[in-house]
Amino acid sequence: MIGYIIRRVLYAIPILIGVNLLTFALFFFVNSPDDMARLHLGVKRVTPEAIVKWKEDRGYNKPLLYNAANAGADKLTDTIFFRHSVKLFAFDFGRSDQGRDIGYDIYQRMWPSLAIALPVFLVGILVHITFSMLLAFFRGTYLDTAGVVLCVIMMSISALFYVILGQYLVSMLLRLVPISGYDVGMEAVKFLILPVIVGVVGGVGASTRLYRTFFLEEIGKDYVRTARAKGLSELRVLFRHVLKNAMIPILTGVVVVIPLLFTGSLILESFFAVPGLGSYTIDAIHSQDFAIVRAMVFLGSVLYIAGLILTDITYTLVDPRVRLE
């Protein structure tokens, strides 16, 4: 298994280079270094000299990918792409175009992101599995039909609607928790309740419907019939046998997102004013801070790859038939 993991890590290197190149190409297709400078320097009294200086200070005065003016390896290394990308592989994120230490900002913002994402993830799994098992248990009944219809309705509604409805209902009408904001320590709890509820409820439709399908597929298999024939109660069959086997496809979708919990939620963090990595990324895109955008995309890619490797490892744990060669 160790050999397999090493091989996967090595495969990740060209993938990360590709992701970096793609991010770079997309970013600079939309923005030029001059655009970035103007946005950072403001709209009033910006002189061409100030733009030149801004670009020089941040290394954006170099060619994008190929420096024909240089000789040898410098043709490739003395470019914006090389200077801004290579250090990422050592997890040195450098400084943002505003001058802040990106690594420190990521470290600071990771915790608020986790504070929302982790409860949403854990409570979400519990709630979604419970609901889907309930529907599977009452399969073919009116309850099942009503549940599926409700799931389809819920998954058709925009996440933004849940946010606005939640804020209006829970914070404005019932006045149970703050509308938005964040604090440190235990004071943070009151700010997390609503985004976590919204995050969990927002995911009920899609996840419950998916998991129900997994459960129904397992329920129709021979080993379940055998278990029933042995006289086991339906609940026991569901929890002891069906749940265990249905967990394999569920894990496929679940484990891969665990590392990505660090990167936070774009909508939840923006609307609930949570200073996490999701809002950090959105802000960077709005302010055309390429240094942060590339760092966050790189981090997201690394975490996604880590999630995929983790999923493979988890398979071996839950299904003895799987071997990583």
Add this chain to the structure above:
Amino acid sequence: MKRPGATRSALLALSLVFTASAAASWNNPYPAAEAKSNILYSAFRERPKTFDPARAYSSNEYLFIAQIYEPPFQYHYLKRPYMLVPLTATAVPTPSYFDKRGRRLPQNTPAGSIADSVYEIRIRPGIYYQPHPAFARAADGRYLYHALSPYDLAGRYAIGDFPQTATRELVAADYVYQIKRLAHPKLHSPILSVMNEYIVGIRDYADVLKKEYEKIAGGRDTGIYLDLTKFPLAGVEEVDRYTYRVKIHGKYPQLLYWMAMPFFAPMPPEADRFFSQPGMAEKNLTLDWYPVGSGAYMLTLNNPNRQMVLERNPNYHEELYPAEGEPEDGPAGLLDDAGKHLPFIDKVVFSLDKESIPRWNKFLQGYYDRSVVLTEGFDQAIRFTGEGDTEVSDAMKQKGIRLLTDVAASTYYLGFNMLDPLVGGYTERARKLRQAISVAIDFEEQISIFENGRGIAAQGPLAPGIFGYREGRAGINPYVYDWVDGRPRRKPIEYARQLLVEAGYPGGVDPASGKPLSINYETPAIGPERKAQLDWMLKQFNKLGVQLVVRATDYNRFQEKMRKGDAQIFDWGWNADYPDPENFLFLLYGPNKKVGHDGENASNYDNPEFNRLFERMKNMENTPERARIIDQMLDMARRDVPWIWGMHPKNFLLEHAWMYNAKLNQMANNTLKYSRLDPVQRAERRTAWNRPVAWPIVAVLGTLLVGAVPAVVAYRKRERGAAR
């Protein structure tokens, strides 16, 4: 079997939930211990880019640094028109004028004869900086934190991580140091290009500093300290401990306005040295994030990702609330605190709240003390009276919310590119075409529909309150308006159509092609929310039979088109730096053109007579002669129509009943110190407005429980059926 204990517990829990209304507010975003503290709560939408006074130029940056840094002058809080008064200076100086030979000239010398002006500014003794580690010294007199090693810096990420602090008296040299910083090669001060024209020697000084910096840096990016005290700047000198002089080329009265901005606030060299140490920038410890000032407040928490906190500067010098104002200020209670020591509020908490709806709702709940009026919440908050005035709605009145309005020192306009062969130029054809379009675009309607009446139609480039702006009949644009029944009335569309005929485009048709005129409209307004406005604009041109091609684009592309002159009609705006007509009229000054000069004259208007008058007017005092020249310039611009004079926006500010001393001031940014609040009244109202409603929770739980019964019954039936 009955279990009375469990029933009792359940009932007790229920009663606790139902009586929750008696408890404190659950939705309070602030610590309960702060409930009755003298703290003002506000929000910020995006993190400021910099707090360095040499670089900061945006309103969201001034919101903070104007409370911290103290330039020598400030605007009087209450008096209008805006006037400068001393802040740290003993007086607003009168400049001395000199000819080319250095001989002193009388005050009434014409601007053209003045070679140099000298401003001598005397600072009040006994003003001290906020406590800061940059000033901290050991017993032997050396600075404690000026030679930090990487080991010393380990674990320090905020100013609070440096436990020792001290202060120092503010001296004239600090002001000199800051002016030198405007030329620092790494700071890119946005006003350096302006100051290059005026402050004697600053252009060469920037070159000297650049060379020195490169020598010291040796390829390093950070941790470089360029000691500006070692490099004299010809035009700025320290006369004595409390006096400094600024020498400028020619006459430039607007320099005093610049000197009321943070660009000219004092910077202690110790602070610059402290933050320039190797390893500091890597930890975000820079002047960009940690201001060091002598103002009423100091920044004690700088977490731009979540919260910024200003606290009263314990070393703040004596400053009293003004005892004079406008006639209406007394009855409005704005002079009740006259003569009292500033500031009134102990602490100001700014929370990051990017989305407007949560921000608005928090204001309604009493968790923000003031709020602007949202477009989405306009009908909820504001209503129009029969006279066309605005006031707060009944719901707001019941909460004791007050409305403050003021016309901003800003202008939003539609510009014509004067270099364009169709809409530009100075021929009678082009003038009449532009005049026709100006009449056709009904800005009164635009303000009413899209701005909820928050603005006034502009009659020229000058905003109300600026010298040269005329009220009433004398101030209207006669090419677009008639004076009817004591108010300006837009000329009828038939008049515009006639102008179009005279321009050679009857019915909006170009006789050369036989097709309707087609004009491109460049706008950075993108997104579905702006579609209605763009559709409205199309209709305005349709009135003349002219086709408008909307070319909406992002702001960067838009700017690029403007720089290249690839536009015909475009959206633009300007917020005044200072209350002087020069700051508006320079937007039409030829040598300040966007194309070729990268100036702020976006329409590339270049009328030699206008330019000549501008050069005369710009350096004059506010005299009747200056007003007469401005009248001439305005008439010229109105006739040439380089802009369709759009609108001057109105600022609407709502504040709760517990707030006092609010008066909108378009020029001053350091107004927090005048605000006062009643925390006890606020705490009472917050509690009354935010009693939690908990019974729906019980109802939902009960419904779930009741709903579970048939499921359990069905399960049991199924199990029994299976057993059989």
